[in-house]
Amino acid sequence: MPNFDLDAWRLVEAAIRLEDGRQRRAGLPPEQRFRALHPASAEFIFLLALATRAQRIVEIGTSAGYSALWLARACASTGGSLVTVERNPVIVDVAADHLKSAGVADLVNIKVGDARETLTTLDGPFDLAFVDGEKDEYAAYGELLWPRLAAGASLVADNVLSHADEAAPFLDWLHSRADAATTVLEIGNGLSWTVKGVMG
Numbered sequence: 601m602p603n604f605d606l607d608a609w610r611l612v613e614a615a616i617r618l619e620d621g622r623q624r625r626a627g628l629p630p631e632q633r634f635r636a637l638h639p640a641s642a643e644f645i646f647l648l649a650l651a652t653r654a655q656r657i658v659e660i661g662t663s664a665g666y667s668a669l670w671l672a673r674a675c676a677s678t679g680g681s682l683v684t685v686e687r688n689p690v691i692v693d694v695a696a697d698h699l700k701s702a703g704v705a706d707l708v709n710i711k712v713g714d715a716r717e718t719l720t721t722l723d724g725p726f727d728l729a730f731v732d733g734e735k736d737e738y739a740a741y742g743e744l745l746w747p748r749l750a751a752g753a754s755l756v757a758d759n760v761l762s763h764a765d766e767a768a769p770f771l772d773w774l775h776s777r778a779d780a781a782t783t784v785l786e787i788g789n790g791l792s793w794t795v796k797g798v799m800g
């Protein structure tokens with residue numbers, strides 16, 4: 601993306617982070633917060649997208665668009681694009697404003713709906729999938745995402761350490777697959793990183 605404006609992007613990135621912190625300190629309930637990804641985790645998925653030159657990226661759980669902002673920044677460099685799925689139509693408008701202000705709206709297609717339905721309408725193959733919806737739904741997302749991932753694609757999920765009990769069925773499912781190699785990274789709230797198509 602030749603006209604990517606890093607200064608504009610940085611302003612929005614900082615604004616979301618500050619507002620997310622304010623909401624947490626105010627003790628707002630989760631449904632009234634941005635619930636933004638930990639910045640260290642956001643940097644990780646950004647770097648992963650860059651390093652793998654991911655062309656087609658899918659995300660579950662847009663919220664106010666913080667992780668989408670980082671993935672879109674990678675897309676601005678690689679020529680890729682992001683499809684992100686969010687079921688809350690109110691927060692989708694907030695995300696759309698953030699992405700527009702950061703100058704990356706053209707790189708992102710926001711789909712409003714429940715990912716367990718919306719994913720069935722998406723054609724793969726995707727090179728990178730980022731999962732950040734409700735933790736007890738991760739296994740369902742995984743089942744739908746897997747056939748839509750290219751060989752060598754990465755599947756990253758947040759909160760696998762902070763919500764270990766809820767994420768356990770998802771991790772068990774990944775570990776049971778012969779065509780998946782998975783590790784858990786102690787970054788932010790705990791990220792699982794799976795690569796598809798690795799045997800043994």
Ligand SMILES: C[S@@+](CC[C@H](N)C(=O)[O-])C[C@H]1O[C@@H](n2cnc3c(N)ncnc32)[C@H](O)[C@@H]1O
Nearest residue numbers: 635636637661663666667686687714715733734
């Ligand atoms: C932790 S927040 C996502 C934060 C976002 N990735 C970020 O870094 O800004 C989880 C979001 O997933 C959405 N969500 C939960 N279950 C969903 C589902 N089944 N389909 C689509 N979105 C879902 C919630 O509405 C919420 O906005």
